[in-house]
Amino acid sequence: KAGVTQTPRYLIKTRGQQVTLSCSPISGHRSVSWYQQTPGQGLQFLFEYFSETQRNKGNFPGRFSGRQFSNSRSEMNVSTLELGDSALYLCASSFQGDTEAFFGQGTRLTVV
């Protein structure tokens, strides 16, 4: 079956702009989580959505937000981009959020 698909794979944005990243989970998976990976901080949890509701949240500012649609696809939005937001953004899906997670290839965001 198809894996987790993230689009776009690469993105370059300017400081102050906003960006929307997309994640399509594995068919049948209802939980979608988002992570930020940087060389300095490693992999950090952003938030998790289940059945269109945010169920868990990490320690990121309100500029980072997300949503989930009825088909379980999820989007993540970052407003007022800062240079420090440059990172690899990873999405993971799982059946209910408490079992093994399957990660996508990620979206590489560069803020200039």
Added chain:
Amino acid sequence: DAKTTQPNSMESNEEEPVHLPCNHSTISGTDYIHWYRQLPSQGPEYVIHGLTSNVNNRMASLAIAEDRKSSTLILHRATLRDAAVYYCILRAGGTSYGKLTFGQGTILTVHP
């Protein structure tokens, strides 16, 4: 979240067994022990998880100490494809939906 401690790096030769240790002295009774690995330029990949008993799957084995304060991921015959960063993660049962707290992990180098 309870913390884990792993060596920064380990080396192995191809076709030899590899034992990757993880200490988690503050583990609680409901914490599951998960292992993920991340190959270069890819998202993390689920390896194995367990609660109290040793576990085996097609990728690896997980040996859990009787007091659960440590565990060891065993790769029975390392291949070059196993070169990756290995993360040992504690996941609270029933409360940390979708959330994986990654540490720095162990960088495994496999020599031909």
